[in-house]
Amino acid sequence: MKNKRQMLWxxxxxxxGVLFLVFLxxxxxxIVAFSFNANPINVAEWTGFTLDWYATIFQGASVEGNFDAAxxxxxxxxxxxxxxxxxxxxxAASAATVIGTATALALARHKFFGKRFYxxxxxxxxLVPDIVLGIALLIFFVGVGIELGLMTIIIGHVTFxxxxxxxxxxxxxxxxxxxxxxxxxxxxxxxxxxxxxxxLPQIMPGVVGGFLLAFIISLDDVVITYFIAxxxxxxxxxxxxxxxxxxLRPQITALAVLILLFSLIVASIGxxxxxxxx
Amino acid sequence: MGFLQILSARKVYQTPEGSSVQxxxxxxxxxxNNEFLTLLxxxxxxxxxxxxxxxxxxxxxxxxxxxxxKSLRSVxxxxxxxxxxxxNYALFPHMTVEQNVAYGMEVAGVSKxxxxxxxxxxxxxxxxxxFGGRRPTQLSGGQQQRVALARSLVLKPKVLLLDEPLSALxxxxxxxxxxxxxxxxxAVGITFVFVTHDQEEALAMSDRIAVLAQGRLQQLxxxxxxYDKPANEFVANFVGTSNMFAGTVAxxxxxxxxxxxxxxxxxxATSTAFRVGDQVRLVLRPEHLTxxxxxxxxxxxxxxxxxRVRETVFVGSTMQVHADIGHGRTALVSHPHTRxxxxxxxxxxxxxIGYSAASGHLIPMRxx
Amino acid sequence: MAGDRFMxxxxxxxxxxxxxxxSIILGIFFLIPLGIVVVYSFxxxxxxxxxxxxxxxxxxxxxxxxxxxxxxxxxxxYLKIFATSLKYALMTVVFSLLICYPAAxxxxxRSERWKGFVLFxxxxxxxxxxLIRIYAWLLLLRPTGFVNTALEAAGIISQPxxxxxxxxxxxxxxxxxxxxxxxxxxxxxxxxxxxxxxRASQDLGASPIQTFLRVILPLTAPGMVAGSIxxxxxxxxxxxxxSLLGGAKVQMTGNLIERxxxxxxxxxxxxxxxxxIMASVVVVLMIQTVKAGRAKGGRPA
Numbered sequence: 020m021k022n023k024r025q026m027l028w029x030x031x032x033x034x035x036g037v038l039f040l041v042f043l044x045x046x047x048x049x050i051v052a053f054s055f056n057a058n059p060i061n062v063a064e065w066t067g068f069t070l071d072w073y074a075t076i077f078q079g080a081s082v083e084g085n086f087d088a089a090x091x092x093x094x095x096x097x098x099x100x101x102x103x104x105x106x107x108x109x110x111a112a113s114a115a116t117v118i119g120t121a122t123a124l125a126l127a128r129h130k131f132f133g134k135r136f137y138x139x140x141x142x143x144x145x146l147v148p149d150i151v152l153g154i155a156l157l158i159f160f161v162g163v164g165i166e167l168g169l170m171t172i173i174i175g176h177v178t179f180x181x182x183x184x185x186x187x188x189x190x191x192x193x194x195x196x197x198x199x200x201x202x203x204x205x206x207x208x209x210x211x212x213x214x215x216x217x218x219l220p221q222i223m224p225g226v227v228g229g230f231l232l233a234f235i236i237s238l239d240d241v242v243i244t245y246f247i248a249x250x251x252x253x254x255x256x257x258x259x260x261x262x263x264x265x266x267l268r269p270q271i272t273a274l275a276v277l278i279l280l281f282s283l284i285v286a287s288i289g290x291x292x293x294x295x296x297x
Numbered sequence: 298m299g300f301l302q303i304l305s306a307r308k309v310y311q312t313p314e315g316s317s318v319q320x321x322x323x324x325x326x327x328x329x330n331n332e333f334l335t336l337l338x339x340x341x342x343x344x345x346x347x348x349x350x351x352x353x354x355x356x357x358x359x360x361x362x363x364x365x366x367k368s369l370r371s372v373x374x375x376x377x378x379x380x381x382x383x384x385n386y387a388l389f390p391h392m393t394v395e396q397n398v399a400y401g402m403e404v405a406g407v408s409k410x411x412x413x414x415x416x417x418x419x420x421x422x423x424x425x426x427x428f429g430g431r432r433p434t435q436l437s438g439g440q441q442q443r444v445a446l447a448r449s450l451v452l453k454p455k456v457l458l459l460d461e462p463l464s465a466l467x468x469x470x471x472x473x474x475x476x477x478x479x480x481x482x483x484a485v486g487i488t489f490v491f492v493t494h495d496q497e498e499a500l501a502m503s504d505r506i507a508v509l510a511q512g513r514l515q516q517l518x519x520x521x522x523x524y525d526k527p528a529n530e531f532v533a534n535f536v537g538t539s540n541m542f543a544g545t546v547a548x549x550x551x552x553x554x555x556x557x558x559x560x561x562x563x564x565x566a567t568s569t570a571f572r573v574g575d576q577v578r579l580v581l582r583p584e585h586l587t588x589x590x591x592x593x594x595x596x597x598x599x600x601x602x603x604x605r606v607r608e609t610v611f612v613g614s615t616m617q618v619h620a621d622i623g624h625g626r627t628a629l630v631s632h633p634h635t636r637x638x639x640x641x642x643x644x645x646x647x648x649x650i651g652y653s654a655a656s657g658h659l660i661p662m663r664x665x
Numbered sequence: 666m667a668g669d670r671f672m673x674x675x676x677x678x679x680x681x682x683x684x685x686x687x688s689i690i691l692g693i694f695f696l697i698p699l700g701i702v703v704v705y706s707f708x709x710x711x712x713x714x715x716x717x718x719x720x721x722x723x724x725x726x727x728x729x730x731x732x733x734x735x736x737x738x739x740x741x742x743y744l745k746i747f748a749t750s751l752k753y754a755l756m757t758v759v760f761s762l763l764i765c766y767p768a769a770x771x772x773x774x775r776s777e778r779w780k781g782f783v784l785f786x787x788x789x790x791x792x793x794x795x796l797i798r799i800y801a802w803l804l805l806l807r808p809t810g811f812v813n814t815a816l817e818a819a820g821i822i823s824q825p826x827x828x829x830x831x832x833x834x835x836x837x838x839x840x841x842x843x844x845x846x847x848x849x850x851x852x853x854x855x856x857x858x859x860x861x862x863x864r865a866s867q868d869l870g871a872s873p874i875q876t877f878l879r880v881i882l883p884l885t886a887p888g889m890v891a892g893s894i895x896x897x898x899x900x901x902x903x904x905x906x907x908s909l910l911g912g913a914k915v916q917m918t919g920n921l922i923e924r925x926x927x928x929x930x931x932x933x934x935x936x937x938x939x940x941x942i943m944a945s946v947v948v949v950l951m952i953q954t955v956k957a958g959r960a961k962g963g964r965p966a
Contacts, residue, residue, distance in 0.1 A: 060809070061814070118686040137687075144695060154702065159694070238794075241795060267804075286788075
């Protein structure tokens with residue numbers, strides 16, 4: 020029996036849910052919509068549709084007849100920054116995937132003294148505030164005498180990305196039936212064959228999901244990179260941060276939309292893979 | 298000489314709380330070639346641990362495991378000539394039925410042609426020809442069970458280990474599979490070591506039953522011996538239902554033993570293993586007891602047990618009669634309801650319960 | 666037995682191989698650097714950046730109130746900024762909790778098909794670039810931003826409101842970027858909530874408010890606590906959001922740390938500030954661990 024009050028509550032909850040999604044997506048939606056706004060001064064005031072901002076990101080020069088489209092960053096610089104970001108994200112995420120997966124396997128399939136220590140240790144990089152890890156790595160690299168640059172960014176990213184991969188792969192391993200590995204051994208397969216033929220295919224969605232998560236986080240990291248990038252190498256988030264601090268330009272909005280699009284596509288692939296049933 | 302010898306097997310587990318549990322305590326079993334041996338016991342008795350130790354998934358802490366006069370203790374599981382049918386079947390979900398069955402041959406380097414042929418034969422053996430292309434998840438529980446069997450049998454193991462393989466099936470399916478398994482074992486001529494907690498299953502299928510409790514071997518014998526002559530109180534209670542009476546041997550003539558309980562009740566049994574004055578327990582199975590009709594006398598020198606019917610439960614083939622027999626004891630009688638005098642059995646009725654001395658089995662009082 | 670030892674040795678080798686990389690990475694590039702931060706926080710800052718290797722507790726003294734010498738007067742500005750950071754972090758936790766709690770119930774009541782899709786939608790922004798999500802609020806809150814433009818167009822205000830560069834903007838921005846962190850643990854908890862318990866409570870005569878306070882709230886508390894911690898930690902040490910949405914007006918400890926390292930180059934002082942943040946995080950985690958341990962039912966001795 021559903022009385023009126025319950026129905027009212029249920030309707031309120033539904034309305035609230037819609038508001039919640041609006042809260043999440045409206046700001047992002049506005050960026051996308053107004054990245055096509057021709058008004059160069061007030062982004063919020065719609066004066067017409069244009070693709071100029073997108074065009075000028077990669078052209079550098081001003082679009083004819085539109086002075087405000089002038090964009091001071093050279094296209095080479097942007098491509099350079101994007102390349103740096105991808106090199107960092109790909110190498111850091113790959114290394115973190117191998118390390119995180121190996122660690123997950125060790126902790127899930129072995130009993131050993133100090134296991135609890137490792138479990139706690141692996142959570143720490145995710146719990147330590149970014150800024151603390153950032154300055155710690157900065158002091159360390161400078162103190163040891165490693166020049167800040169691409170290498171330090173990659174190493175810095177691997178330290179905390181390994182934990183994320185570890186968590187994702189561990190969840191997958193926990194959901195995996197351990198008797199499958201026993202069955203494989205029972206049928207005559209050695210440890211390596213068992214890993215390659217049974218364990219790896221079973222945890223693959225977790226490994227891929229962990230990689231994608233690490234990739235996205237690395238690509239997006241501002242704080243830690245901010246401290247350990249040095250002067251020579253700039254990643255995309257650092258580049259955007261610098262642009263934002265210099266003043267708002269319509270090109271930032273357009274670039275933001277492109278990045279948004281890219282990370283949402285990668286994230287969608289990751290989420291869909293993760294939700295696929297084992 | 299056994300075919301596969303388990304010698305004084307010992308295994309200790311550490312509980313998370315820090316105490317240790319003896320999962321296997323000095324278990325010795327000689328498994329014979331081509332026999333159907335069942336490891337029977339309640340959960341936690343060590344039967345699955347023993348199976349895992351044989352398969353090699355667990356290491357023994359003491360004792361040995363000998364196959365053809367060679368110790369297996371240093372042989373890793375994938376090099377032991379045994380195969381296991383797991384409780385949950387453990388079929389690889391990312392492979393087809395055929396790939397599952399061929400897996401063991403593939404890792405052993407058997408040629409593709411040979412693999413296909415043998416996998417086909419194995420699937421035919423378990424009645425699943427034509428299912429090779431399916432995924433395990435597309436099969437019913439019973440079918441998955443058969444795939445697991447085919448996957449193990451195709452490797453022609455020296456011993457097939459089965460870990461409660463029928464427990465996930467419904468009752469009807471389980472009964473069908475019991476017969477099929479038994480027939481299969483005869484057909485392939487491979488030693489089966491079967492783990493179960495279901496005593497009916499054990500009695501129905503086994504050549505021999507090893508009853509385990511608290512990590513110790515309680516009795517190792519044929520199903521009829523285990524049922525009719527349980528070695529101790531645990532086996533008597535775990536396998537079938539028993540009426541049990543503790544007492545002292547009062548007199549012996551030939552193999553006829555009269556014992557007297559603490560309440561002065563005199564009961565008869567057949568045994569030659571005891572002397573006057575021994576402390577013993579008498580085991581009487583419910584189906585060995587009958588409610589005597591008014592004019593019946595029963596066995597001449599076996600004193601009938603006087604009682605009063607408390608309740609009756611009709612279970613189809615028999616009437617289960619619970620009767621108060623004094624001193625707070627209840628006797629359970631499995632009474633064929635077609636027998637004469639059955640109509641007199643109603644709650645409150647005074648009855649005499651008879652049995653034959655030959656059905657009375659004695660076990661020593663103190664036994665582990 | 667020799668064979669057993671051989672097998673055990675092989676297992677141990679495999680384990681060592683699997684654990685070696687993480688041990689190196691976290692040992693050298695995580696634990697040692699954190700240790701160095703602790704050491705640095707007790708060293709004297711050098712004249713032109715760098716450090717002097719002498720015992721120097723006055724980095725903490727500057728923050729907590731034991732000045733270097735009698736001439737200096739203690740200025741509690743750093744404590745004030747730390748208090749502001751705590752306040753904003755707590756406000757962020759409270760607001761995101763209030764926003765996410767009902768939303769979790771909403772999602773848990775959807776049908777299976779919708780649930781997957783809605784969860785996907787809620788998780789997705791988490792992966793959108795952090796800077797861009799902050800940038801969105803910059804556009805919204807600017808004097809010429811969407812909010813002011815909309816309000817002016819509607820005739821509610823005549824002068825643009827000073828929305829940006831305020832504590833409100835900072836908290837709003839942090840709530841927005843941390844919402845997925847708060848939502849997921851709460852949702853995981855609410856999803857597990859057995860609604861028959863709610864019906865049982867109602868059946869036993871409890872009013873809706875009583876049912877909420879006595880049944881629903883205690884059962885969903887673990888998720889709320891977990892979410893609060895996950896939001897509190899990055900909020901407390903944040904410096905990106907205050908530097909972009911707070912401008913010069915809003916200072917959080919994170920901004921101080923950043924400046925100590927990259928502008929004034931007083932690394933020991935920055936290390937001390939960072940350890941203040943770390944200490945707060947450790948305190949929060951310890952309280953949670955102790956409470957969780959107690960909730961698990963530590964038997965009375």
